Amino acid sequence: MAVNGTPLAPPALPTLPAHPDPGTDAVLDSGFLHELAHAFGGPFHFLLPERFDANLAAFRAALRDAGVDGRVYYAKKANKAAAWIERCAAAGAGVDVASLGELREALAHGVRGENLVVTGPAKHDELLRIAVLQGSLTAVDSLGELDRLVALAREAPARPARLLLRRLPPQQPHSRFGMDGPELEEALARCVRAGDAVRTEGFGFHLSGYAVQPRADLAGHLLGLCRRARALGLPADRISIGGGFAVDYAAARHWHAFLAAQRPEHYHARKAFPADGFYPYHSPVAGADALRAVLAAVPEGGRDDLGTRLRRTGTLLLLEPGRALLDRAGASVFRVQGVKDRDGYAVVTVDGTSLSLSEQWFGSEFLPDPVLVTPSGRARGPGVHPACVGGATCLEPDLLTWRKIPFPARPSPGDLLVYPNTAGYQMDSNESPFHDLPLPPKVVLDIAEGRPRWRLDRRPAR
Numbered sequence: 001m002a003v004n005g006t007p008l009a010p011p012a013l014p015t016l017p018a019h020p021d022p023g024t025d026a027v028l029d030s031g032f033l034h035e036l037a038h039a040f041g042g043p044f045h046f047l048l049p050e051r052f053d054a055n056l057a058a059f060r061a062a063l064r065d066a067g068v069d070g071r072v073y074y075a076k077k078a079n080k081a082a083a084w085i086e087r088c089a090a091a092g093a094g095v096d097v098a099s100l101g102e103l104r105e106a107l108a109h110g111v112r113g114e115n116l117v118v119t120g121p122a123k124h125d126e127l128l129r130i131a132v133l134q135g136s137l138t139a140v141d142s143l144g145e146l147d148r149l150v151a152l153a154r155e156a157p158a159r160p161a162r163l164l165l166r167r168l169p170p171q172q173p174h175s176r177f178g179m180d181g182p183e184l185e186e187a188l189a190r191c192v193r194a195g196d197a198v199r200t201e202g203f204g205f206h207l208s209g210y211a212v213q214p215r216a217d218l219a220g221h222l223l224g225l226c227r228r229a230r231a232l233g234l235p236a237d238r239i240s241i242g243g244g245f246a247v248d249y250a251a252a253r254h255w256h257a258f259l260a261a262q263r264p265e266h267y268h269a270r271k272a273f274p275a276d277g278f279y280p281y282h283s284p285v286a287g288a289d290a291l292r293a294v295l296a297a298v299p300e301g302g303r304d305d306l307g308t309r310l311r312r313t314g315t316l317l318l319l320e321p322g323r324a325l326l327d328r329a330g331a332s333v334f335r336v337q338g339v340k341d342r343d344g345y346a347v348v349t350v351d352g353t354s355l356s357l358s359e360q361w362f363g364s365e366f367l368p369d370p371v372l373v374t375p376s377g378r379a380r381g382p383g384v385h386p387a388c389v390g391g392a393t394c395l396e397p398d399l400l401t402w403r404k405i406p407f408p409a410r411p412s413p414g415d416l417l418v419y420p421n422t423a424g425y426q427m428d429s430n431e432s433p434f435h436d437l438p439l440p441p442k443v444v445l446d447i448a449e450g451r452p453r454w455r456l457d458r459r460p461a462r
C-alpha cells in the first residue's frame with residue numbers, strides 16, 4: 001500500500017531497463033527536456049539524427065567488411081519524421097517507400113528518384129507512374145501489377161521501368177505478398193516480352209520475424225532466380241533481402257528475468273499479457289550484426305556463405321532496414337498531469353495518449369521502462385513507488401503502460417516520463433489527433449559546443 005508516497009512492503013515488481021545509452025542519458029541529464037516541455041506545453045518526441053547516421057554507417061561497414069557491394073534503403077514506414085530522410089539524402093542512402101505520400105516526402109527532402117525503392121502490394125497507378133518517371137526501382141508484387149507497370153512504362157517518355165520481382169517466401173506460404181514459383185516464371189516471360197519498356201533488375205523479398213537463416217536461404221534461392229532470368233537475357237544483377245533486422249532494447253538477463261516473473265497482478269486491472277505476445281525486446285543478434293550474420297550464413301543446399309556467393313556472382317545486395325536504423329535515435333516525453341492512488345500502486349495520468357506508443361495498439365505492451373525525470377534530474381534511489389501510466393483521454397484502455405512500474409520516487413505533476421528508444425514504429429505509427437489533442441511535435445536535437453540545440457523536425461514553411 002502506498003499512502004501519501006510512503007510505500008509499505010511493496011511486492012517485487014519486474015522491471016525491464018533499456019540498455020544504457022550515453023546519447024539519450026546526456027539529454028535526460030541536461031535539464032533541457034523540462035524547458036522543451038514548457039515550450040510545447042504538451043508531449044513531444046526527440047530525435048537524435050547522429051544516431052541514425054551511425055546505424056546507417058554500421059550497415060554499410062558490414063557490407064564493406066564482407067566485400068559485398070550493397071545499398072541500404074531506409075524503410076520509411078518505421079517513422080514519419082523528415083529528419084531521417086534528410087540524413088538519407090545527405091549520405092546518398094536510399095529510401096523504401098510504399099505510398100505516394102511517402103514518395104513525395106522522400107523526393108521533397110532531397111532523395112533522388114533513382115535511390116527509391118517502391119514496395120507495397122497492388123500499388124496505385126499514380127504511384128507506379130511517378131516511380132517510372134523518377135527512375136525508381138519498383139518491387140512488383142503480382143502479375144497484375146506487372147502488367148500495369150509495363151503499360152505505364154510504354155506511355156512514359158524514354159524510361160524503362162526499373163523493377164524487382166517480389167518472391168512469396170516459401171517458408172511463409174500464407175504471406176499475402178509476392179509471387180510463387182510458377183507466377184515468377186510467368187512474370188519472367190512477360191518481362192522478356194515487354195522488351196525495353198522494363199529493366200528487370202532482380203528479385204526481392206521481405207520476411208516477417210528476425211531469424212537469420214531463413215533470410216540467407218531465401219537470398220540463395222533468389223540468386224538462382226537471377227541466374228534463370230539472365231539466361232532469358234534479362235539483366236537481373238541484384239537481390240533485395242528486405243528489412244527485419246532486430247533491435248536489441250534490453251540486456252538478456254533483464255529480459256529473461258522479466259518474462260519469467262511477469263504475471264497479471266503486475267499490471268493495472270490484472271491485465272494478462274501472454275509472454276509470447278511481446279516484441280522480442282532482447283535479441284542476441286541485432287542491427288548491422290544481424291546483416292553480418294546473414295552474410296556469413298550458408299544458404300541451404302550450398303557450401304559457400306551468402307557473402308561469398310554475392311561476391312562471386314557480382315550480385316548487388318539491397319536491404320531495407322526500418323526499425324534497426326532508428327535504434328536509440330529517438331524517445332518520447334510525456335508530462336505527468338495527475339497521480340491518484342489505487343490499492344498498492346498509483347495511476348499516473350500523462351498529457352498524451354497511447355496513440356504515441358503504437359505497441360499498445362497490438363494487444364501488447366511497450367516494455368522498456370519509462371524513466372522518471374524530475375525538475376532536478378533523473379529520479380534515483382532505493383524507494384519503490386509502483387505506478388501504471390494512463391493517457392489523457394476518456395478511453396478506459398488508453399494506457400501507455402499497464403504494468404506497475406516500480407519508480408524510485410513518487411511521480412508528481414510536472415515530472416516527465418521518458419519512454420526510451422521509441423523512434424522505430426512506436427512514436428508515430430498510430431498517432432492521431434484523437435479528442436482534438438494536437439499531435440506531439442518532433443524535436444531534432446544535436447549537441448553543438450557542448451550544449452544541446454534543438455529545432456522542429458518540420459521547419460515552418462517560408
Ligand SMILES: *Cc1c(COP(=O)(O)O)cnc(C)c1O
Nearest residue numbers: 075119206243244320321322323
Ligand atoms: C516493413 C518493411 C521493411 C522494414 O522492416 P523492418 O522490420 O523495420 O526492418 C522493409 N521492406 C518491406 C517491403 C517492408 O514492408
